[in-house]
Amino acid sequence: MNHLVSRLFSRIWSFLRRDFWRKLIALCFAFFTYFAVQAQLAGEQKLTGVPVEIRLPPELISVGRQDFLIAVNVKGPKSSLRNFDGKDLKGVVEVRLEDYVPSMPFKVRLHPSDFRPVKGVSVSSIDPQYGELVLNLQRRISRNVPVRPKFKGQLGKNYRRADVRCIPSETQVTGPEQLVRELQEISTQPIPLDDAVTESFEYRAQLEAPSGVMVSPWRATVQVDIVRNYERRIFQDMPLLLLSEPGGNRRFQVEVLDKPRVDVTVSGLAQPVSALRTGDVKVYLDISRLSEPGIYTLPVGCYVKGDSLDVREIYPEQIKVKITNLR
Structure with a gap:
């Protein structure tokens, strides 16, 4: 028995001694190949906080949220998934004007194809609770409304405002149809008054636009006539x-x-x-x-x-x- 073990060990040793360095390099290469293959094996996990951007045609505007954060399931190499962040992915959805129906909620159904793969990681499915996004869309319109000067503080008792003029007297507002149609005027930022004001003056005032509305021009020159009271x-x-x-x-x-x-x-x-x-x-x-x-x-x-x-x-x-x- 001892003789057989001795002969077996002798043959193994003889095999290892023959082209030892070549065999060692081949063994190391085999180890590297094994770990590389393991790293590239596909994995799957759930990611939260993945942004979705809604791109609208110029004729439409979203009232409220336009960027969403959702949860998705992703797949890709384990090495890429290990430190992958949901913010690295981004979904982009294009809304078509012909799909818009006035006065109706606009529903967007998400698909994995809306997300472009990053570093070999792609979206395999959307979390069911985020499969459909609801938008409040309105047509974007513009109209002119009067500019109204607003003041803070008071003049001394011996003086008063005789006449106030705004240049321009109107400004163009652009935004959601319902909000723009309801606007009656746009106010300036408060113009300061106090006891030291005894003569007529001009003031360059910024206009206070409601949230969701753009104004042009966004400043006005206010001419204030001060007379004795x-x-x-x-x-x-x-x-x-x-x-x-x-x-x-x-x-x-x-x-x-x-x-x-x-x-x-x-x-x-x-x-x-x-x-x-x-x-x-x-x-x-x-x-x-x-x-x-x-x-x-x-x-x-x-x-x-x-x-x-x-x-x-x-x-x-x-x-x-x-x-x-x-x-």
């Missing part, structure tokens, strides 16, 4: 004062024959007018020149405390008084 204020039923000559010794009695209450209209810049108090307005009759008994019709005078204020109207303008000597 004058106001009127009516003081009603003001008491009537009688002005006599200072230090006079006249001995007579004055009787007011008409209503002894007067309405006064005061005008001026808004701030001092609004700051006026009732006590700042004095209504009077000047009787200092009267010396003889009788009935007189006298003009009503008025004094207003403050600068740049005018008495616009006094009602009644005249009042009758009766002068009687004292006994």
Whole structure:
């Protein structure tokens, strides 16, 4: 038995010694070939987050989502699948205008052929829950709408906006048919106002386009005319004062024959007018020149405390008084 084992080992050793290096190279090549074949053997796995791009004709626009992330099953070499990312694949679906039906949801059915193979990895099937995508498509239209200036802040009380002009006065909006038809105007971004603004000015404002709508042009020049703000204020039923000559010794009695209450209209810049108090307005009759008994019709005078204020109207303008000597 030992003799047979010895003879077998001797033959193996003799075989290995004959062309040893050639046999070693062939063995290494066989190992490399085995691992290369194993690496190229096909595998299959599920990928999530695979993007799908919907390409629309120029006449259509998608309201809402236009790019989707779905799950698919892929196949390919195990070596490629090992570190393969779902984002490496991309599906592209072309929508034809003749397939569009207005006011109806547009359904897109996905197929593996919509995905181009990458690095030998191809889509074998679509996850059932993503087999059909639903789009909200509308026709793309354009129309002109007015530009409306919008402001933030306030001018000082003594100034106001007299006229506002936009150049251009209209802008073209382009987008989904329903949204564009419902648009009545496009606003500018807020134009700042404050107490320091006392003169007319121009402002280059960007237009605020609603989401999903494009505007052209997207800026407008707003011309704002600033003028002084004058106001009127009516003081009603003001008491009537009688002005006599200072230090006079006249001995007579004055009787007011008409209503002894007067309405006064005061005008001026808004701030001092609004700051006026009732006590700042004095209504009077000047009787200092009267010396003889009788009935007189006298003009009503008025004094207003403050600068740049005018008495616009006094009602009644005249009042009758009766002068009687004292006994």
